[in-house]
Amino acid sequence: MRMVDIIAKKRDGKELTAEEIQFFIQGYTNGDIPDYQASSLAMAIFFQDMNDRERADLTMAMVNSGETIDLSAIDGIKVDKHSTGGVGDTTTLVLAPLVAALDIPVAKMSGRGLGHTGGTIDKLEAIEGFHVEISKEEFVKLVNEHKIAVIGQSGNLTPADKKLYALRDVTGTVNSIPLIASSIMSKKIAAGSDAIVLDVKTGAGAFMKTVEEAKELAKAMVSIGNSVGRKTMAVISDMSQPLGYAIGNALEVREAIDTLQGKGPADLEELCLALGSQMVYLAGKATSLEEAEEKLREVMRNGKALDKFKEFIRNQGGNEQVVDRPELLPQAAYQIQVPAEQDGVVAAITADEIGTAAMKLGAGRATKESDIDLAVGLMLNKKIGDTVRKGESLVTIHANREEVDEVIRMIREHIQIADHAVAPQLVYDVVTG
Numbered sequence: 001m002r003m004v005d006i007i008a009k010k011r012d013g014k015e016l017t018a019e020e021i022q023f024f025i026q027g028y029t030n031g032d033i034p035d036y037q038a039s040s041l042a043m044a045i046f047f048q049d050m051n052d053r054e055r056a057d058l059t060m061a062m063v064n065s066g067e068t069i070d071l072s073a074i075d076g077i078k079v080d081k082h083s084t085g086g087v088g089d090t091t092t093l094v095l096a097p098l099v100a101a102l103d104i105p106v107a108k109m110s111g112r113g114l115g116h117t118g119g120t121i122d123k124l125e126a127i128e129g130f131h132v133e134i135s136k137e138e139f140v141k142l143v144n145e146h147k148i149a150v151i152g153q154s155g156n157l158t159p160a161d162k163k164l165y166a167l168r169d170v171t172g173t174v175n176s177i178p179l180i181a182s183s184i185m186s187k188k189i190a191a192g193s194d195a196i197v198l199d200v201k202t203g204a205g206a207f208m209k210t211v212e213e214a215k216e217l218a219k220a221m222v223s224i225g226n227s228v229g230r231k232t233m234a235v236i237s238d239m240s241q242p243l244g245y246a247i248g249n250a251l252e253v254r255e256a257i258d259t260l261q262g263k264g265p266a267d268l269e270e271l272c273l274a275l276g277s278q279m280v281y282l283a284g285k286a287t288s289l290e291e292a293e294e295k296l297r298e299v300m301r302n303g304k305a306l307d308k309f310k311e312f313i314r315n316q317g318g319n320e321q322v323v324d325r326p327e328l329l330p331q332a333a334y335q336i337q338v339p340a341e342q343d344g345v346v347a348a349i350t351a352d353e354i355g356t357a358a359m360k361l362g363a364g365r366a367t368k369e370s371d372i373d374l375a376v377g378l379m380l381n382k383k384i385g386d387t388v389r390k391g392e393s394l395v396t397i398h399a400n401r402e403e404v405d406e407v408i409r410m411i412r413e414h415i416q417i418a419d420h421a422v423a424p425q426l427v428y429d430v431v432t433g
C-alpha cells in the first residue's frame with residue numbers, strides 16, 4: 001500500500017477502505033508517513049468528506065493508536081459527558097454529583113487544560129484539600145462504593161489524534177465535520193465509558209457558528225458512537241453568551257453548589273437537566289427523557305444531590321464545609337464593578353471574548369506553563385435580554401490586583417446594549433440517534 005495512492009483516491013472523491021485508513025493512521029503515528037502527506041490527505045477529506053463507515057473506521061484507528069482505559073471493574077453502565085467547549089461551563093461540576101445521586105456510576109477522568117478558566121480538576125482544587133492524585137484501585141473502589149470519583153488523566157491515549165490535531169491546526173483543516181467528529185469520539189471511546197452524552201455548542205464561543213452546522217456535527221458523532229457499540233446522544237446548546245453567571249474556578253464551584261440546590265442560574269440548570277436526562281436514560285435508570293428529568297429534579301429538591309457532592313468532596317480529601325459555607329472558598333482581594341454607560345437592553349455578551357477577559361485576570365492558562373489563580377474571575381450581573389440602567393453594574397470583576405483597565409475595556413467592548421433584544425434559546429435540539 002502506498003500513501004500517495006490513498007491521497008489520490010480521496011482527492012478524487014472515492015471511499016477509503018478500513019485497511020487504507022488503518023495504514024494511514026498507523027504509519028502517521030509511528031513516523032513512517034510524513035506531515036506533508038498527512039496534511040494532503042486531511043485537505044482531501046476536508047473537501048471530499050467521508051461517509052459514516054469511513055468516519056467510524058477513522059475513529060477506531062485513532063482509538064487503537066494508543067492505550068485505552070478499561071473501566072470493566074466498575075459495576076453498572078458508565079456514562080461520560082463531553083462538551084465541545086464553552087465559556088464558564090460549569091455543567092460537569094453539577095452533573096457528576098447530580099447523576100451519581102441516582103446511583104449511576106460517574107468515573108470521571110479529567111484534565112487541567114488550557115483556556116478561559118481551568119479544567120474540572122482545577123475547579124475542584126479550589127476546595128481546600130481536594131486532590132485527584134489517587135491510584136487506579138482507589139478510583140475504582142470509590143466509584144463502586146460511592147458512585148463518584150475524579151482522577152487526573154494519565155496514559156498515552158489516542159496519540160494519532162494528538163499528532164493529527166496539531167497538524168490540522170496549522171494546515172487549515174480543523175473545521176471539517178469528519179475530522180472533528182472522529183477526533184472527539186476517539187478520545188471519548190478510548191476513555192472507556194459504555195455510553196456518551198455530547199453537548200455540542202453553537203454560537204460565538206463555539207467551533208460551530210450556526211445551529212445547522214452544530215446539528216450536523218452532533219449527528220456525525222452520535223452515528224460514530226452508536227456504530228462502534230457506545231450508545232451516544234447529543235444536545236445542541238447555545239454558546240453565544242457564557243453559561244450561567246460565573247466565569248472562574250472558585251466562582252464556578254459556588255455556582256455549582258447553588259445549582260445542585262435548584263437555586264442556580266436558569267440557563268445552567270436547564271442545560272444540566274437536558275444533559276443529565278440523557279445520561280440517566282442511557283444508564284438505563286429511566287424509560288424516557290421526561291422520566292429521567294423528573295428523577296433529577298427530585299434529587300435536587302430532596303437534598304440528595306447536594307449530599308452526594310459533600311460525600312464526593314470528603315472522599316477525595318476536601319473540606320465538605322464549603323458546600324454550606326461557600327465563603328470558605330478562595331476569595332479575590334478586590335471586587336470591581338463595570339457600570340453600564342447607557343440605558344437599554346443587553347443585546348450581546350460575546351462568549352469567547354469575555355472568556356479571554358477572565359483568562360487575563362488569571363482564571364485560565366494561556367500556555368501550559370501559565371499560573372492559574374483559583375479565586376479570580378468574572379460574575380455577570382446581566383444576561384442577554386435583561387434591561388439595564390446607566391450606572392448599573394454589568395459585571396463584577398473578582399481580581400487579585402487593583403489595575404484591571406484592560407479587562408474593563410474588553411468587557412465594555414464585548415457587551416452590547418441596544419434598544420431591544422431577546423434572550424437566545426438555550427437548547428436548540430436533541431439528537432438521539
Ligand code: URA
Pocket residue numbers: 165174179180181183184
Ligand atoms: N476538539 C477536538 O478534540 N478535536 C477537534 O478536531 C476539534 C475540537
Ligand code: CA
Pocket residue numbers: 087088089090243244245246247252255
Ligand atoms: Ca458559569
